[in-house]
Amino acid sequence: MTTGRCLCGDISFKVNATPQGASVCHCRQCRKQSGHIWASAYVAMADLSISGTVKWYAASATAKRGFCPNCGSFLFWKAHAEDTMSFALGALDDPTGITIEKHIFVADKGDYYDIADGVPQKD
Ligand SMILES: [Zn+2]
Numbered sequence: 001m002t003t004g005r006c007l008c009g010d011i012s013f014k015v016n017a018t019p020q021g022a023s024v025c026h027c028r029q030c031r032k033q034s035g036h037i038w039a040s041a042y043v044a045m046a047d048l049s050i051s052g053t054v055k056w057y058a059a060s061a062t063a064k065r066g067f068c069p070n071c072g073s074f075l076f077w078k079a080h081a082e083d084t085m086s087f088a089l090g091a092l093d094d095p096t097g098i099t100i101e102k103h104i105f106v107a108d109k110g111d112y113y114d115i116a117d118g119v120p121q122k123d
Helices: 028-034
Strands: 002-005 012-015 020-025 038-044 048-051 055-057 063-067 074-079 084-088 102-104
Touching: 028 038, 028 063, 028 074, 038 074
Parallel strands: 020 102
Antiparallel strands: 002 012, 012 048, 020 038, 038 084, 055 063, 063 074, 074 084
């Protein structure tokens, strides 16, 4: 089982299925909220259990972003139209057994870095 927690530990979560779609997001929102890029994977809502009180930010009409109200760790991303939840790979306990599959929203990436790991990129 995959487990994770925020920096202060107020929020922890358990992933009860194989994480899907491990990706690094370069969109403006993820960069603003995380401070750089945001790596995540997702599972069905039913396969994710969260302990603690997540603060949700309605970043757009289509999705919300969850973070710890105490330490600020950006942990979750949820599209209203999807029955899945994305969780931060950086919050996971080791070993994760996960390998990044793709970079997404590369067209929005910052000008201060290059993507040079050979992993497929999507605009
Ligand atoms: Zn916290």
